Amino acid sequence: MMSLLIIVGVVVAVFVGFNIGGSSTGVAFGPAVGSRLVRKxxxxxxxxVFALLGAWTVGRNVIDTMSSSIVPASQFTPVASVIVLFFTGLALLISNLYGVPASTSMTAVGAIVGLGLASGTLNQALMFIIISAWIVSPLVCFGIGIGVGRYVYPYLDRYVAFTKFTLQFIQLDRSGTVPRPYINPNASPQDIVGSLLVIVIACYMAFSAGASNAANAVAPLVGEGGSLTVDQGVLLAVFAFGLGSFTIARRTLETVGNEITELPILASLIVSIVGATIITILSYFGIPASLAVSTTSTIIGLGWGRASRAVPLPKLVTPTPGSSDFEMATGALVTSRAEDLPVGPTIGDIARQEDPPEKSEEIPDVPDIGAEGPADLDEESLFNPAAAKRIVTMWVLTPSLAILASYPVFVFLL
Structure with missing residues (x-):
């Protein structure tokens, strides 16, 4: 019976890792694949490779926290492990059905908290630290996004360009006996620098995803008396990531179902850097946190800051009485402050195989803060507050439901 439960636990862990790998690969390498810098x-x-590097290094700290620190490792019996993994997989299902970036990390921790409450072994001091990090880290991402969007992004948008190549960035000369790689002749020096930057940041995103997500797939199976050692758990998680990466990740760009897909490539890279850095830092300290929550918070902050350039800071702090609410938008990232100046390609353009308008070779001046431009208050691009509430609600709801649903199950079984 125990052997069967262990097998079931491994199968469920692979299912969780499979889905994580499929979604995370698309988010990390969407710009690189869509721009034809690398093939799928x-x-x-x-x-x-980079998810393995992240999981094998700082990811161990998160695995240790989730497998033995929130509750003692001895509590993870085969049955308990399967239940925790079940609720983690359920979070992935909810996320896919409703198109909301529900956090598998937060849901997995919620299920473990249910186990701790039922057994009376919950480490409350550690949970206070984890919950504090869950509150602070999105606010930090949001704040960084506002600062970059309001004061830095417009200048980067003028001088940093990303090209969508008709042919692959790296070509092979097969005229000789040994194929010789060479760079696409249409690539300018600026294209080469920008292309390498896209690939490097994609690899960094993969590192962060491996560091934070390996524990979600295998932590209940690892630990004292567990079914797997930490090394085995890391390898199993990355194996499952790989299955998803080489299969369902191929459809990520075709689906265009993630918030990041409608961002310009420049914005998506900024979001990736901020979100991945915050999660890598938290993973180093062994705190399980959500890459989806961090990146989405950065997207909202970046769009808010970008749109807020049309309003002086005092007006943001003290709105004019009688004026309509100035709703800040992630959509502000896909508009340009300069008249008749289209922005660079979005990941969604690439996914739909649409050619974005060509940018003018003339680089206009960036309007001062508070100077409104024709696209500053584009109502269609403003962020929908209802959508924001739905996302935040799901962030709170999924781990809460995991606790409420798992607690009676564990009370019954323990």
């Missing part, structure tokens, strides 16, 4: 198999291989 290359992107999958790079994701697996």
């Amino acid at each position: 198999p290359t992107a999958a291989a790079l994701f697996v």
Whole structure:
């Protein structure tokens, strides 16, 4: 019976890792694949390599926290492990059905908290630290996004360009006996620098995803008396990531179902850097946190800051009486402050195989803060407050439901 439960636990862990790998590969390497900098198999291989690096290094700290620190490792019996993994997989299902970036990390921790409450072994001091990090880290991402969007992004948008190549960035000369790689002749020096930057940041995103997500797939199976050692758990998680990367990740760009897909490539790279850095830092300290929550918070902050350039800071702090609410938007990232100046390609453009308008070779001046431009208050691009409430509600609801649902199950079984 126990052997069967262990097998079930491993199968469920692979299912969780499979879905994580499929979604995370698309988010990390979407810009690189869509811009034809790397092919899909290359992107999958790079994701697996850097996810393994992240999981094998700082990811161990998160595995240790979730497998033995929130509750003692002895509490993770085969039955308890399967239940925790079940609720983690359920969070992935909810996320896919409703198109909301529900956090598998937060849900997995919620299920473990249910186990701790039922057994009376919950480490309350550690949970206070974890919950504090869950509150502070999105606010930090949001704040950084506002600062970059309001004061830095407009200048980067003028001088940093990303090209969508008709042919792959790296070509092979097969005229000789041994194929010789060479760079696409249409690539300018600026294209080369920008392209390498896209690939490096994609690899960094994969590192962060591996560091934070390996524990979600295997932590209940690891630990004192567990079914797997930490090394085995890391390898199993990355193996499952790889299955998702080489299969369902191929459809990520075609689906265009994630908030990040409608961002310009420049914005998506900024979001990736901020979100991945915050999660890597938290993972180093062994705190399980959500990459989806961090990146989405950065997207909202970046759009808010970008749109707020049309309003002086005193007006933001003290709105004019009788004026309509100035709703800040992630959509502000896909508009340009300069008249008749289209922005660079979005990941969604690439996914739909649409050619974005060509940018003017003339680089206009960036309007001062408070100077309104024709696209500053584009109502269609403003952020929908109802959507924001739905996302935040799901962030709170999924771990809460995991606790409420798992607690009676564990009370009954223990």
